[in-house]
Amino acid sequence: MSLEETTSAQPDTHGIGLAILITTVATLGGFLFGYDSGVINGTVKGLQVAFQSNSVGTGFSVASMLLGCAVGAAAAGRLADMFGRKPLLLMSAVFFVISAWGSGIAGTTNEFIIYRILGGLAVGAASVMAPAYISEIAPPHLRGRLTSIQQVAIIVGLTAAFVSNYFIVKVAGDSTAEFMMGFEAWRWMFWVELIPAAIFFFALFLIPESPRYLVSAGKKDEAHGVLTRLAGEQKAGVVVKEIEDTLAADHKPSLKDIFDPEGKGIRPIIWVGIGLAVFQQFVGINVIFYYGSVLWEFVGFTEEDGLLTNVIMGAVSIGAVLVSMALIDKMGRKPLLLIGSIGMAVSLAVMAGVFSMASVTETGLALPAGLGPVALIAAVIYVAFFNFSWGPVMWVMLGEMFPNQVRGSGLAVSGFFQWIANFGITMTFPILLATTGLFSAYALYAIAAGISVIFVFKFVKETMGKTLEEM
Known part of the structure; x- marks a missing residue:
């Protein structure tokens, strides 16, 4: 309260x-x-x-x-x-x-x-x-x-x-x-x-x-x-x-709150919360945040240029979050998620396509002439769409979508799955990089972004302007 x-x-x-x-x-x-x-x-x-x-x-x-x-x-x-x-x-x-x-x-x-x-x-x-x-x-x-x-x-x-x-x-x-x-x-x-x-x-x-x-x-x-x-x-x-x-x-918070009182298993609203938390990570955003400098060095950038790219990504992220804050109470949560999912799916697909044309060298990957900037621009657009939508909106929705009696347990379970999904994506990226390559990694993230469009459209309900009781 x-x-x-x-x-x-x-x-x-x-x-x-x-x-x-x-x-x-x-x-x-x-x-x-x-x-x-x-x-x-x-x-x-x-x-x-x-x-x-x-x-x-x-x-x-x-x-x-x-x-x-x-x-x-x-x-x-x-x-x-x-x-x-x-x-x-x-x-x-x-x-x-x-x-x-x-x-x-x-x-x-x-x-x-x-x-x-x-x-x-x-x-x-x-x-x-x-x-x-x-x-x-x-x-x-x-x-x-x-x-x-x-x-x-x-x-x-x-x-x-x-x-x-x-x-x-x-x-x-x-x-x-x-x-x-x-x-x-x-x-x-x-x-x-x-x-x-x-x-x-x-x-x-x-x-x-x-x-x-x-x-x-x-x-x-x-x-x-x-x-x-x-x-x-x-x-x-x-x-x-x-x-x-x-x-x-x-009502005292308890993990038992995640289960339907009529014995029908885990409440549907909890599954939606888990889905929001997991999809936020399955689109691969933390690969950019955790491995950005290594990624850009791998495709031919210098270490200094790779780190400068991270700075640009950060500035774009701040701008995108500020735009989201200005629109979230006007457009609603669900439209922002849908726009973000579509934008990320397209930009990730472009990155996967570019990396599929790369050739393997002793130091990493060599991109065909002119495609390095294309991959970089697609990555910047991807980061912008994420921070315009899923970055801030997921946490806003998790705070709003659960009724009072399940808010504590719903947030705990969703937050736990969010970090576990983050761990899974972060742990597997260097393995994918060393085995199947960047194309497979970004293709998987693009698929996840595409599936998230369906998930949001079918299962996520708008919370703007609604009380917790109405939810």
Whole structure:
């Protein structure tokens, strides 16, 4: 329950300032989510050289974080109910710091994987808790805009990682070359994350705990103080009482909620949520985010040019997300998903077609003259369509489509499958690259995008303008 559901009073100016501060701090978790996901892009070559890993080993090193993400996302809700939103975000910040330092200092593949899994726990928890925390403190008239900032923060974090990687390699000359203090450039790519991770940790001490959690933990006086700062003294007591009444009437979250009470198996709405989560990954977007520099080097680009391409992809992603935010409450969720699926299917098919005409060389693939730019433009269009549609819209729909009594379990199950699908795609790409090649990989992603058109058209219901009860 958010302040929107407990009071319609407009907060004073001080309350707006506090809400914006809380949102800024909480979305640093989203920024780190994006940064931690994107930084691996420029380090793949360094990992291969440092750990002498094959395609399977490299794939697992890159994808290992996602196992932690799945666990972190699945456990975050329950842990936040037990210990509070703020302590869980503080623990995530600690894990971000440990992961950033350890990933850079790791001397073996096993050490690296352990640190990346710790980072994954932080990413998974932040991906769930940051938007939930914001929604519980945001004033009614700012709630939608403040909550949507999380997705922008994720893309900005990805882009920041791409920019950082690019400049480090530009100075060092290569990701495996020495950058500073005797350490290779790829290690410094991870260590740069220590700066925003430390800022996130200390900034969390500036913001209060969620008033909903404080009331549920029996700390009514603290909740009253927070609500006074957010909604004003006049409404604080009323809101505390309304939160108490709602908590008393609430259905306690349980994984049993995913099953139909009449014994008909898993609820259809849960299957739709799982489908949205899985298709978002099966279109292969994280291949671009995790392996972009290696991909473009493989088809003839220099490492520096490959990393610069990532920066362009990040800028396009930010622009596409902003356009989506402007249209999602006007056009609706389902039309954006359909447009995105069609656009991705076409652009992925073009990429697959281009790569099917490539010839194998000792260093990778050689594309026929003039087709390199075609593949690059198709990739940029693909990224734009994804971030215009499935990137932000999937998370919006998962937050809206589940009725109150199954929202917690529905989000947990869908989030778990999303990260597992992400792991599967990330793990298999280097294997496909080393065996059947880029054509088969992008052909599979194009097929998945095509099937997603049918899935959205037949099974996904529009949520714009509808209450959870109507859903």
